[in-house]
Amino acid sequence: MGLLNNLINKSRLKSPWVVHYDCGSCNGCDIEVLACLTPVYDLERFGIVNVGNPKHADVLLVTGTVNKRNKAVLKNIYDQMPEPKAVVAIGTCGMSGGMFRECYNVVGGVDKVIPVDVYVPGCPAKPEAIIDGVVKALELVKAKLEGKAPQSDAAPAEPAEGKPEEPKPEIDAA
Amino acid sequence: MSRTIIPFGPQHPVLPEPLHLKLVVEDEIVSEVIPNLGYVHRGLEMLSRVRDMHQMIYVVERVCGICSCLHALAYCHALEKLYGLEAPPRARYLRIIWGELHRMHSHLLWLGLYAESFGFESLFLAFWKVRERIMDIMEATAGNRVVISTNIIGGVRRDISPENLRWIMNEMDLVEKEFRQLMSTMLKDYTVESRTRGKGYLSKEDAYALGACGPTLRGSGWAIDSRMLEYDALKDFSFEPVVEHDGDSYARGVVRFKEVLQSIGIVRECISKIPDSELSVPVKGNPPAGEAWSNVEQPRGELLYYVKSDGTKNLPRVRIRTPTFANIPPLLVMLKGCELADVPVITLSIDPCISCTER
Numbered sequence: 001m002g003l004l005n006n007l008i009n010k011s012r013l014k015s016p017w018v019v020h021y022d023c024g025s026c027n028g029c030d031i032e033v034l035a036c037l038t039p040v041y042d043l044e045r046f047g048i049v050n051v052g053n054p055k056h057a058d059v060l061l062v063t064g065t066v067n068k069r070n071k072a073v074l075k076n077i078y079d080q081m082p083e084p085k086a087v088v089a090i091g092t093c094g095m096s097g098g099m100f101r102e103c104y105n106v107v108g109g110v111d112k113v114i115p116v117d118v119y120v121p122g123c124p125a126k127p128e129a130i131i132d133g134v135v136k137a138l139e140l141v142k143a144k145l146e147g148k149a150p151q152s153d154a155a156p157a158e159p160a161e162g163k164p165e166e167p168k169p170e171i172d173a174a
Numbered sequence: 175m176s177r178t179i180i181p182f183g184p185q186h187p188v189l190p191e192p193l194h195l196k197l198v199v200e201d202e203i204v205s206e207v208i209p210n211l212g213y214v215h216r217g218l219e220m221l222s223r224v225r226d227m228h229q230m231i232y233v234v235e236r237v238c239g240i241c242s243c244l245h246a247l248a249y250c251h252a253l254e255k256l257y258g259l260e261a262p263p264r265a266r267y268l269r270i271i272w273g274e275l276h277r278m279h280s281h282l283l284w285l286g287l288y289a290e291s292f293g294f295e296s297l298f299l300a301f302w303k304v305r306e307r308i309m310d311i312m313e314a315t316a317g318n319r320v321v322i323s324t325n326i327i328g329g330v331r332r333d334i335s336p337e338n339l340r341w342i343m344n345e346m347d348l349v350e351k352e353f354r355q356l357m358s359t360m361l362k363d364y365t366v367e368s369r370t371r372g373k374g375y376l377s378k379e380d381a382y383a384l385g386a387c388g389p390t391l392r393g394s395g396w397a398i399d400s401r402m403l404e405y406d407a408l409k410d411f412s413f414e415p416v417v418e419h420d421g422d423s424y425a426r427g428v429v430r431f432k433e434v435l436q437s438i439g440i441v442r443e444c445i446s447k448i449p450d451s452e453l454s455v456p457v458k459g460n461p462p463a464g465e466a467w468s469n470v471e472q473p474r475g476e477l478l479y480y481v482k483s484d485g486t487k488n489l490p491r492v493r494i495r496t497p498t499f500a501n502i503p504p505l506l507v508m509l510k511g512c513e514l515a516d517v518p519v520i521t522l523s524i525d526p527c528i529s530c531t532e533r
Contacts, residue, residue, distance in 0.1 A: 103216045
């Protein structure tokens, strides 16, 4: 079993699969995520493949702010992913809500709903930065495989309830 | 025959965005489609009461990252109408150059995603490789790849140097050469034709009655394009919209394919005729109370902005009407009676931009 586990762990790190979810982004970051897969940046040379099914994925790429409707979808996708997994929040919106943080339908950054491992700044984040973020996330997956970092399910970060809601400015509805 | 409801989205490998369609399926045939929107709704029209009108330019650019330049253009047109001023000649040319570059990158992006929707992955990569040349032009001239923030009220924020204009001319030749190499695959390949011809038919009458716009409308035989209103530098050129008459997914693909070539022509013409002048006219004070609207042609169709001012620095109302919103009723007609395997192709054939639709 040891040999088989070693093989599985090695292939996990050498060919990580990513699943991408657009969580209310303006498309700017989404098209940069897709641009990473195309000939100029070519993430596939690292064995990174974009898959549609979260059950096949190791890394979750989330772009955009979380709103009240897609909160449940995001949590659902995250829960379906097998351990060890890592989450990369892409763009200023994914980190904090960005320029939409005052909108009435916006909950805030991705970390209000699921624990986030790597934050990639930028509006929109550049493909180079996204590649860098995924590589950082893989280091974390490696640490989890070697038992140096806790599994995400074992120690959940404090989502929504733990943090106080940021007060939103009153917008006159007249 | 049993009825089954199959969810399409919100997380789906074909769609980069969360669109949710409930497909009522009888065997393999889609008999009814129920759209389910709201996954990207942020409510950014309300931000106009928090941000002042100059800051709002950056907000409206984030309505949609793919056609951000044209959103800012429409918003600036509306405010220029309120102020009663006009952008200087060089700014009007630069706006069209950046706008058409955005149209080219959006159409190339769509052509790639479209090829991927019927499983032609190498064609997807080929289109996106051509697109990177345009992204390089944006980065070199505006400093960012996607959201370029060049439009301001009364003109543009930055200039393109003569060396860069010459370089763009060269790049346009290369883009056209590489793009034409893909023409025979996109338009004549057996695989492409068999997956798109006759799929998602929209008749000429339906297209008009249901309020379709952009390439969806032009693919059904209507020569309607907001660029015929000759805003900015377009009044110095003759403009003929691209029209196809078949009304199926293939025709909509051809319209977008030809529009890329048309945009290359417009950029070349703009660069060869660009005049010298200052870049913007100064804007002083708050806009006078009143209302104004403007429309420009976005890659997906007609984009309409309505702004209302009460004489303060905040605008009490900004209303944005986006093309994909208008194209969803035609989509529901197209999907009725199609096979389940054709749903991704037909959905993509209207070029859905959900972040525009829901804002």
